[in-house]
Amino acid sequence: MAMNRLMSRQTAQSLSSTTKRALTNKTVHPPERRIFSKTRIFTTAAVIASCAAAYTTYSRPEATVPSFPSPGTPSSATQHFPFTTSAPQLRDKEHHMLEVDEVKEKLNANANVYKVGRGKGVWRYDVAQIGANDPIEDDLALVVVDAPVGNGDWMFFGTFDGHSGWYTSDLLRKALVPYVSKELGDLYKKTPQPVSSAIDRAISRGFTKLDDDIVMNSVARVFKNPKWDARDAQAMLLPALSGACGMLSFYNTETRTLKVALAGDCRAVLGYRDATTGQWKTRALTVDQQGSNPDEEKRVRAEHPGEPDVIRRGRMLGNLEPSRAFGDAKYKWSLETQVKLYRGGLGKPPHPLLKTPPYVTARPEITTVELSENEKDAFLIMVTDGLTWTLSNNDMVELVGTWLDKQKPKSSPATESSWVASFRNPFSRAKPVEAPKILNDPNDERGRPGIEKLPFTYVDDNAAVHLCRNALGGAKAEGRWVEQLLSMPAPLARQWRDDMTATVVFFGEGDGKVTGGTEREGAGRGHGEVIPKAKFRVDSVQVFAKLMIVQKGRD
Known part of the structure; x- marks a missing residue:
């Protein structure tokens, strides 16, 4: 774990120095390397967080990062995805950019x-x-x-x-x-x-x-x-x-x-x-x-007085975004029930903030x-x-x-x-x-x-x-x-x-x-x-x- 953190730190430092040099020298990257560079469907923070999560979760140290194909790439050419993954269902598989007819299908x-x-x-x-x-x-x-x-x-x-x-x-x-x-x-x-x-x-x-x-x-x-x-x-x-x-x-x-x-x-x-x-x-x-809905927050807090963390960051107990849902038993079962299931190998440990379910x-x-x-x-x-x-x-x-x-x-x-x-x-x-x-x-x-x-x-x-x-x-x-x-x-x-x-x-x-x-x-x-x-x-x-x-x- 320590080695992984060290490698991640070194990688981040390397990326940071590369970015600085690129900005200083005003380097223009080739079009095929601009992966999602101009898309605005997500904010910059979301893009950085998603890429970091994908890298730390799925990438192997030796993995390369090929680019998306340019619009003029022939459909017959197989293109690799921008992340090589160790997920079992994706390992050793090639994924290409879908063409118009494949998108419709x-x-x-x-x-x-x-x-x-x-x-x-x-x-x-x-x-x-x-x-x-x-x-x-x-x-x-x-x-x-x-x-x-x-x-x-x-x-x-x-x-x-x-x-x-x-x-x-x-x-x-x-x-x-x-x-x-x-x-x-x-x-x-x-x-x-x-x-x-x-x-x-x-x-x-x-x-x-x-x-x-x-x-x-x-x-x-x-x-x-x-x-x-x-x-x-x-x-x-x-x-x-x-x-x-x-x-x-x-x-x-x-x-x-x-x-x-x-x-x-x-x-x-x-x-x-x-x-x-x-x-x-x-x-x-x-x-x-959702927990971020003021009316829902008011309702939930009224039902659970004395629990300031019942909603944190707009989420139930800081985790679940919807405030109403089917299932989600970890927010509904009693502490006793969850402990019993956990000891029997049928569930996870109870949430540390669990006091007066259901939430x-x-x-x-x-x-x-x-x-x-x-x-x-x-x-x-x-x-x-x-x-x-x-x-x-x-x-x-x-x-x-x-x-x-x-x-x-x-x-x-x-x-x-x-x-x-x-x-x-x-x-x-x-x-x-x-x-x-x-x-x-x-x-x-x-x-x-x-x-x-x-x-x-x-x-x-x-x-x-x-x-x-x-x-x-x-x-x-x-x-x-x-x-x-x-x-x-x-x-x-x-x-x-x-x-x-x-x-x-x-x-x-x-x-x-x-x-x-x-x-x-x-x-x-x-x-x-x-x-x-x-x-x-x-x-x-x-x-x-x-x-x-x-x-x-x-x-």
Whole structure:
């Protein structure tokens, strides 16, 4: 360890002297050595910290640092990555800069366009996922439910941002909609037309009951049966030991009521066109629930008086950024439980600041929107924070709104006069997004201070892929941002970007004017399923027991 510190110190001194000589002599480095030199997607401090972390964690002493290929490099030439790594999954592998067709393939590898075709309020939704971790720690759920009362549909759209592993988000994909739909089903059986607050309480119960099963009931089962095999016990506890932010949107097509429930820092935004001006408007439906959020900090400190370190540097106990999440049992289990698990080889030592858990809750904040006739061409955007690092709420609405207009076929000049075309096209006299009139939008700043607005591009048929591409650099050709960021393999990629998950839901009956994307009827991984009314008669305990069968990997 001492030798490593000495080598690191010598390396730093060497780099420092080299840098000084370069500045003194005004040396101009060749273009191929300027690795990320002109990118502004991260601040200088973030770049230095990321490079240092990548060097100390992954590089070998004898490793060389080849550069990214220049834009003119032939696609047939294999290019090495700028870091040689000792990570087992990357060792002795060659990684080249992705070309345009390879970028498109990677962006669309886990993306789909779903046409609902039920004529009940949502006619299309687009999804996309891009991993920085391997396996990706994000997940999602898309379920259309035949409502137990009335003639409408219940539509659920879930977005889950995992951390410390994929185990919690994977379980949320399978279990959150059944838990919430059971609570809603029980409510509607008793009261066919419940008030909004009662629906909120039912959704919240679904969230907290599932989290109790993940965190508290799982460890109780382990303690109840001391004869459990250690591997089975560990598998039972994995969703509790990792964590995930969870967001679930519930849309009742009969009442045209949209509810968005959030536990964490995923984000939901409603975009709609003003019927008078023709401009796109942005309405934030969530506020990031983090230790740096003043309201969340006030709540947490009130729940834990006399603990000045309950939030440090904007993080729970100085470590966890989200103040609400599923799993994350180390912030919820008692000290006694954590000591017992640690002594049994099933957990880590308790946090030294642990006094009065739980510090983190899965109880959601719920926002309700009544979709009125005045909100034309409305769409819902749901994303994990991998996109909001570089895209604001206004950015996302501008991207999808303008994309939507570009997809619609233009009228023929021979059949429509210029003044009629001007009247029909509000963008001929108005900006794409109305600003600064943004409703309830405390998050309308990019994730990193000082980040310039990226130049947008419109080349994708899938609206969710379109968002992801622009979050990675969009039309910024200098340095080939999108190619560079997507070319990085895991775990190195996590130094520069996060997992990305995006869902865009288009409200309305659908007129067939927006085309493109890979259409699917919905199959597998909880996507696009239509659940009949009988499915509401489900026991959440049985659901959880089935889901907690020891898994050897993702299905």
